[in-house]
Amino acid sequence: MQFKLNVRRYDPEAENPAPYWRAYEVDVPENASVLDCLIHVREYVDGTLAVRCSCRSAICGSCMMRVNGQARLACITKAKDMQELDEVITVEPGGNMPVLKDLIVDMDVFWNKIRQVKPWLEPVQPVPEREYLVPNETILDLTVAMNCIMCGACVSDCTSLEVDKNFIGPAALAKAYRFVDDPRDEDRQERLEELSGDGGVYDCTHCFFCVEVCPKGVAPMERIVDIRERAQGAGVTNNAGARHAVAFEDIIRDSGILDEPMLLLRSIGMNPAEQVKNLPGGIRLLRAGKLPLASGPFHHKIPGHGNVKRLFEKVETSQ
Amino acid sequence: MKYAFFPGCVSRGACPELMQSLTAVADHIGMELELMETASCTGAGVISERNRKLADALNARNFALAEQTGLPLMNICSTCQGVMSGVNERLKAQPAYLAEINEMLADEGLSYSGKAEPRNFMWVLVEDFGLDNLRSMVKRPLGELNVAPFYGCYISRPTDVLGYQDFPERGRYLEMIIEACGATPVDYSGKKCCGFPIITMNRTNSLTMAGNHVGEAQEKGADFMVTPCPLCHLNLDAQQPDAARVVSTPLNLPILHLSQLIGMALGIDDKDLGLNRHVVSTNPVRERVHALPMA
Numbered sequence: 001m002q003f004k005l006n007v008r009r010y011d012p013e014a015e016n017p018a019p020y021w022r023a024y025e026v027d028v029p030e031n032a033s034v035l036d037c038l039i040h041v042r043e044y045v046d047g048t049l050a051v052r053c054s055c056r057s058a059i060c061g062s063c064m065m066r067v068n069g070q071a072r073l074a075c076i077t078k079a080k081d082m083q084e085l086d087e088v089i090t091v092e093p094g095g096n097m098p099v100l101k102d103l104i105v106d107m108d109v110f111w112n113k114i115r116q117v118k119p120w121l122e123p124v125q126p127v128p129e130r131e132y133l134v135p136n137e138t139i140l141d142l143t144v145a146m147n148c149i150m151c152g153a154c155v156s157d158c159t160s161l162e163v164d165k166n167f168i169g170p171a172a173l174a175k176a177y178r179f180v181d182d183p184r185d186e187d188r189q190e191r192l193e194e195l196s197g198d199g200g201v202y203d204c205t206h207c208f209f210c211v212e213v214c215p216k217g218v219a220p221m222e223r224i225v226d227i228r229e230r231a232q233g234a235g236v237t238n239n240a241g242a243r244h245a246v247a248f249e250d251i252i253r254d255s256g257i258l259d260e261p262m263l264l265l266r267s268i269g270m271n272p273a274e275q276v277k278n279l280p281g282g283i284r285l286l287r288a289g290k291l292p293l294a295s296g297p298f299h300h301k302i303p304g305h306g307n308v309k310r311l312f313e314k315v316e317t318s319q
Numbered sequence: 320m321k322y323a324f325f326p327g328c329v330s331r332g333a334c335p336e337l338m339q340s341l342t343a344v345a346d347h348i349g350m351e352l353e354l355m356e357t358a359s360c361t362g363a364g365v366i367s368e369r370n371r372k373l374a375d376a377l378n379a380r381n382f383a384l385a386e387q388t389g390l391p392l393m394n395i396c397s398t399c400q401g402v403m404s405g406v407n408e409r410l411k412a413q414p415a416y417l418a419e420i421n422e423m424l425a426d427e428g429l430s431y432s433g434k435a436e437p438r439n440f441m442w443v444l445v446e447d448f449g450l451d452n453l454r455s456m457v458k459r460p461l462g463e464l465n466v467a468p469f470y471g472c473y474i475s476r477p478t479d480v481l482g483y484q485d486f487p488e489r490g491r492y493l494e495m496i497i498e499a500c501g502a503t504p505v506d507y508s509g510k511k512c513c514g515f516p517i518i519t520m521n522r523t524n525s526l527t528m529a530g531n532h533v534g535e536a537q538e539k540g541a542d543f544m545v546t547p548c549p550l551c552h553l554n555l556d557a558q559q560p561d562a563a564r565v566v567s568t569p570l571n572l573p574i575l576h577l578s579q580l581i582g583m584a585l586g587i588d589d590k591d592l593g594l595n596r597h598v599v600s601t602n603p604v605r606e607r608v609h610a611l612p613m614a
Contacts, residue, residue, distance in 0.1 A: 208476035
């Protein structure tokens with residue numbers, strides 16, 4: 001079957017290195033993967049094309065790249081499926097990491113972030129004579145995070161990393177969750193405090209790209225929400241993210257509907273610099289007739305808001 | 320065509336023009352809305368980080384309230400849609416968990432069967448009302464206008480939770496509606512994040528995201544942007560002057576709610592669409608639209 005590919009190329013050793021696009025047409029079996037197509041190009045059409053791959057079975061994670069604008073493992077992405085979406089299959093290197101050559105990115109950025117979260121157990125003392133005994137139900141929850149094959153798809157398409165390289169990022173935070181919730185780890189509180197700080201879990205913007213592109217169902221954003229929940233549960237609440245969540249919960253408990261001005265005030269807290277930054281926005285909303293004036297004690301509640309409050313109590317009692 | 324109408328919080332808070340324009344459009348196209356006054360906030364993906372079960376219970380209660388009306392559930396916010404779809408999937412997959420939550424709802428005389436299918440106005444418009452019907456009602460085709468579609472994350476991903484398998488074109492509905500209104504969709508990165516969820520936590524990152532998207536749309540010739548998400552609207556419109564400073568780019572792009580775009584094409588009066596309640600003035604768009612001939 002014929003497939004048309006448009007591949008983003010880059011050769012750092014060229015006279016004037018700059019990315020460019022090169023079109024290829026390949027004739028391969030109908031069930032060929034995008035990786036099969038690229039290997040065909042490299043073997044029979046253009047030997048200078050640089051592609052990284054190893055297992056070809058979605059285990060090693062080396063062939064992560066953007067196909068039709070989204071991070072995928074090229075080895076399990078059928079060319080036919082991609083051609084159905086777009087007549088020409090677009091192939092680019094993964095995002096948010098420097099390109100070394102053609103479709104190969106420098107994974108140092110990725111690994112440095114993984115190292116940043118101390119991806120090892122700090123054993124609870126005293127260390128038992130033989131192995132730690134861990135109940136199944138405790139560890140089952142972690143198996144999702146353990147499925148990560150470190151392909152970097154989530155990092156490639158993370159919108160927070162796109163604007164801020166300081167963000168720890170989805171892969172490393174999912175890895176961190178794996179240790180936060182491991183009963184054999186002694187550093188839980190310290191980890192939760194660090195992960196709630198600069199570049200941590202509250203810089204995730206809930207864009208769901210990592211959930212969408214992860215080929216192993218790790219759903220890093222959900223693991224980030226897990227860390228936020230564990231951190232707030234452990235009393236790590238002196239930050240804007242936790243203040244926002246606590247205020248949000250309180251407001252809905254009380255009235256069933258959001259009180260936006262109050263949420264903003266409580267999220268910012270007693271931080272004059274942040275208050276000043278937010279003031280012009282408030283004035284603009286007011287002038288446009290958009291700022292709800294019925295805030296705080298005057299905030300309107302939904303009819304029967306007592307039922308919502310009782311539901312909060314029931315859920316909390318059940319836990 | 321009648322729906323249990325879940326308005327969410329922001330259409331009754333900082334985006335009153337959304338409620339106003341949606342009501343005007345619904346009246347115009349014969350869509351009856353039964354306002355779910357006693358429904359609560361979905362938790363907007365925030366309450367789940369305090370307590371997932373609580374967020375699930377709040378949404379189960381809202382689904383049960385919709386079921387009591389016997390009507391399909393419609394929301395008008397991408398974030399509400401995403402949260403509702405996510406919770407619904409969890410509840411449907413775990414009957415014992417749903418039964419436990421139903422026990423908590425029993426005092427209020429509520430029970431959720433697990434069969435609700437919450438849908439955003441954008442989906443309802445395409446899937447129930449139909450684009451042919453919309454086209455036939457357009458009184459003022461918005462020819463010559465270039466419109467940048469901005470979806471919002473919660474209605475774009477994860478696609479398996481949002482029913483894209485059964486409705487693969489849900490990722491193109493905004494473009495399809497823009498075309499049905501006679502305008503031209505702008506091709507740019509309109510499915511990325513507006514940055515709103517982190518505006519109080521990392522203002523610079525949040526405004527960089529908003530500024531980049533508005534800047535890209537503007538550069539690609541957009542006359543305005545349209546979104547089905549009031550939270551995106553807040554960051555893209557109300558924060559636009561600050562976002563312009565952060566990305567060091569002059570920005571002046573009006574941001575319209577989906578119902579305002581449709582309302583203009585249907586020939587609904589500007590004052591019924593709340594077009595004056597914007598931070599970035601919509602006057603340039605209104606002037607262009609009023610200069611267009613009626614069909």
